[in-house]
Amino acid sequence: MNNYDAQNIDQRKKLADSMTELLLSKGFSEEEQFYEKENVFSLEVTSRTFLSVFSTIENGLCRPYGRDSIKICALYVSRTGELKGFLKSRRINRSGTIDQIIDRLDQRTDTLFQKAKRIERCSRCGGIKLLSKKNNLYCSELCWKRTDRSENDQRPKVFIGGLVPIPSSSIGKGLTDQEVGQSNPEIARKQG
């Protein structure tokens, strides 16, 4: 088989059809709401995360430009509905034969799917964790900044020995019923 020719209209159609067939067979569906001109295919990975393939297909044909490339990225939908990209694969150049290009697309979507599946989640709100510029993982939902603090803080508080208020949920963790309500500054300090 000859190498793919980005100027040949029959080959542009054949590559577009082969890509569409592959992606649909892998469970991707074609997006209708992206603002891109090219066809975008998406596949759900886990809750709120999915892969998107930016195919370079426009009106049933791959774009004619040789240097253009197919892109795959993993996206997260935040609680406010914002899309955040968190992983991307190396660009897939449309070079070599059509079969080779399709193989590359097949393998890279699989690899990125597995990586996206393992993304670390925030133990508090379930949002994905991203790497900051300083290389620290942080929750993409910025949940620690919210004013609606954890439910612990909203529960009625009890007082130990009339000294320090502690959340009622922490009673029973290291404190016996007997100790609660006794005047015991040591315990109060440890718990507070």
Ligand SMILES: [Zn+2]
């Ligand atoms: Zn969080």
